[in-house]
Amino acid sequence: xxxxxxxxxxxxxxxxxxxxxxxxxxxxxxxxxxxxxxxxxxxxxxxxxxxxxxxxxxxxxxxxxxxxxxxxxxxxxxxxxxxxxxxxxxxxxxxxxxxxxxxxxxxxxxxxxxxxxxxxxxxxxxxxxxxxxxxxxxxxxxxxxxxxxxxxxxxxxxxxxxxxxxxxxxxxxxxxxxxxxxxxxxxxxxxxxxxxxxxxxxxxxxxxxxxxxxxxxxxxxxxxxxxxxxxxxxxxxxxxxxxxxxxxxxxxxxxxxxxxxxxxxxxxxxxxxxxxxxxxxxxxxxxxxxxxxxxxxxxxxxxxxxxxxxxxxxxxxxxxxxxxxx
Amino acid sequence: xxxxxxxxxxxxxxxxxxxxxxxxxxxxxxxxxxxxxxxxxxxxxxxxxxxxxxxxxxxxxxxxxxxxxxxxxxxxxxxxxxxxxxxxxxxxxxxxxxxxxxxxxxxxxxxxxxxxxxxxxxxxxxxxxxxxxxxxxxxxxxxxxxxxxxxxxxxxxxxxxxxxxxxxxxxxxxxxxxxxxxxxxxxxxxxxxxxxxxxxxxxxxxxxxxxxxxxxxxxxxxxxxxxxxxxxxxxxxxxxxxxxxxxxxxxxxxxxxxxxxxxxxxxxxxxxxxxxxxxxxxx
Numbered sequence: 001x002x003x004x005x006x007x008x009x010x011x012x013x014x015x016x017x018x019x020x021x022x023x024x025x026x027x028x029x030x031x032x033x034x035x036x037x038x039x040x041x042x043x044x045x046x047x048x049x050x051x052x053x054x055x056x057x058x059x060x061x062x063x064x065x066x067x068x069x070x071x072x073x074x075x076x077x078x079x080x081x082x083x084x085x086x087x088x089x090x091x092x093x094x095x096x097x098x099x100x101x102x103x104x105x106x107x108x109x110x111x112x113x114x115x116x117x118x119x120x121x122x123x124x125x126x127x128x129x130x131x132x133x134x135x136x137x138x139x140x141x142x143x144x145x146x147x148x149x150x151x152x153x154x155x156x157x158x159x160x161x162x163x164x165x166x167x168x169x170x171x172x173x174x175x176x177x178x179x180x181x182x183x184x185x186x187x188x189x190x191x192x193x194x195x196x197x198x199x200x201x202x203x204x205x206x207x208x209x210x211x212x213x214x215x216x217x218x219x220x221x222x223x224x225x226x227x228x229x230x231x232x233x234x235x236x237x238x239x240x241x242x243x244x245x246x247x248x249x250x251x252x253x254x255x256x257x258x259x260x261x262x263x264x265x266x267x268x269x270x271x272x273x274x275x276x277x278x279x280x281x282x283x284x285x286x287x288x289x290x291x292x293x294x295x296x297x298x299x300x301x302x303x304x305x306x307x308x309x310x311x312x313x314x315x316x317x318x319x320x321x322x323x324x325x326x
Numbered sequence: 327x328x329x330x331x332x333x334x335x336x337x338x339x340x341x342x343x344x345x346x347x348x349x350x351x352x353x354x355x356x357x358x359x360x361x362x363x364x365x366x367x368x369x370x371x372x373x374x375x376x377x378x379x380x381x382x383x384x385x386x387x388x389x390x391x392x393x394x395x396x397x398x399x400x401x402x403x404x405x406x407x408x409x410x411x412x413x414x415x416x417x418x419x420x421x422x423x424x425x426x427x428x429x430x431x432x433x434x435x436x437x438x439x440x441x442x443x444x445x446x447x448x449x450x451x452x453x454x455x456x457x458x459x460x461x462x463x464x465x466x467x468x469x470x471x472x473x474x475x476x477x478x479x480x481x482x483x484x485x486x487x488x489x490x491x492x493x494x495x496x497x498x499x500x501x502x503x504x505x506x507x508x509x510x511x512x513x514x515x516x517x518x519x520x521x522x523x524x525x526x527x528x529x530x531x532x533x534x535x536x537x538x539x540x541x542x543x544x545x546x547x548x549x550x551x552x553x554x555x556x557x558x559x560x561x562x563x564x565x566x567x568x569x570x571x572x573x574x575x576x577x578x579x580x581x582x583x584x585x586x587x588x589x590x591x592x593x594x595x596x597x598x599x600x601x602x603x604x605x606x607x608x609x
Binding site for chain 1: 342343346347349350353354356357358360361363364367375376377378379380422423425426428429430433434435436438441444445448450451452453454455456457458459460461463478479481482484487512516537540541543544548558559562563566567570573576577580581583584587588591592595598599602603
């Protein structure tokens with residue numbers, strides 16, 4: 001984890017001994033010191049105050065509000081009434097929820113296939129003495145920087161069933177290509193391909209910096225022991241890269257679970273395949289702002305929170321077990 | 327014997343590096359192909375775009391597609407909105423996150439740890455959770471269809487605070503003490519002495535915020551409904567809904583929308599790549 005110093009690690013970071021007098025100290029500190037400490041508190045709050053107030057108004061309180069909204073029913077002309085657990089009952093019986101959850105998981109699984117690809121490209125790019133390394137890095141990274149809506153439109157043209165370049169390439173080898181973006185099932189695969197393409201660059205950069213932090217002596221020692229390239233890759237690179245890989249997998253999963261932009265532009269809101277392809281976030285969006293059922297949408301939002309939290313927790317668990325076996 | 331061995335290993339290395347270049351070149355072409363295709367298609371006629379087999383080069387370049395973009399959507403209004411949103415959000419975050427990050431990293435005061443724990447807990451929450459209440463706040467403030475309305479919630483960022491705190495926490499204490507001995511007050515110490523030392527983290531924060539702000543779709547899609555108030559991402563999505571078969575114009579518009587960030591990236595690529603690797607996470 002050497003280089004990735006900013007991975008959130010709440011428990012560890014909080015255990016910092018607080019200097020200075022604290023509340024509840026049995027011995028009353030002399031008056032002058034206490035005035036200085038309250039002045040210090042004032043400075044402290046002046047620094048964090050504006051940002052924390054904004055976080056409270058725009059994030060923390062909305063979190064509570066969303067939880068409350070999930071128990072309400074919204075009228076067409078505004079105004080809401082208490083609905084009890086009706087939204088949650090609907091959530092459990094709504095086939096669209098199950099479909100979009102399944103789609104989100106399948107999409108995430110496809111995008112995660114990009115992680116091994118990123119490992120291979122990163123280790124190739126990091127090979128000492130490689131010319132054009134800078135150029136390759138730029139090429140692989142471009143999709144991550146570009147606007148998702150814009151690149152999804154290009155892919156939509158490329159995936160077009162009648163005149164798209166993907167099917168033209170398939171025609172060369174004698175395969176008649178399908179209508180990718182308007183066939184349920186295939187549309188999800190096409191979306192996954194675009195998501196994978198867009199995510200490789202970022203993962204490659206993170207893995208690259210993980211690779212650069214592996215001490216060169218280990219490679220030299222392995223070479224002296226007579227290990228070949230592939231052997232070195234699996235017995236030196238992979239184990240030492242494990243923390244970085246874990247981070248990349250967690251981040252890729254969380255990001256993929258929130259897919260919206262690519263889907264919105266690749267398929268288009270009017271696409272007949274949309275109901276069978278939509279993601280959880282898309283379902284949330286269409287319930288909240290198209291059907292205007294904000295109470296139900298709030299319940300979906302909480303479901304998303306729980307699902308992402310659960311998946312991340314499982315990943316951390318698996319990682320701990322994996323680390324123990326090593 | 328040793329000579330033969332060395333020769334064999336050299337030949338092996340030769341094959342290895344040939345394969346490296348082969349794989350990276352093929353991969354690189356796959357990665358940029360959509361961008362090249364976008365450029366070619368934006369310069370073709372619509373019938374060339376829809377031809378089978380595909381037309382790889384239009385012959386006569388059709389710059390008229392770009393003119394048509396300007397006629398179909400208020401492009402310059404949307405460009406201005408995108409720029410305004412990005413600048414506002416980035417500036418807001420810079421001021422608020424550096425201040426708060428400094429406070430959390432270098433100052434001792436009551437209630438700090440519990441507040442910081444709350445900030446950290448926000449990092450774990452997917453941003454869509456806040457969307458409905460944030461929309462209602464912006465509506466109540468009368469800021470729907472304004473750049474400020476799109477940018478405002480993004481002024482505040484738990485991630486930005488965290489990033490800045492991590493940067494400040496690594497600096498040595500001696501600097502602060504020296505500044506205090508020189509008679510600087512707390513704010514002067516922060517602004518004149520400490521802030522200039524976390525340049526790399528600040529540029530990482532700027533890069534991430536600019537990228538996110540420029541490319542974001544869902545939030546501005548909800549907040550802006552009038553074409554002239556939309557940022558480019560939303561404008562492009564709306565154009566796609568209206569003229570979904572006018573591919574050459576769509577390609578021209580999508581090229582124009584990505585171009586500013588792509589140019590910025592190509593100009594500052596070293597910094598962008600380092601910044602993102604450095605922050606190790608997207609906002």
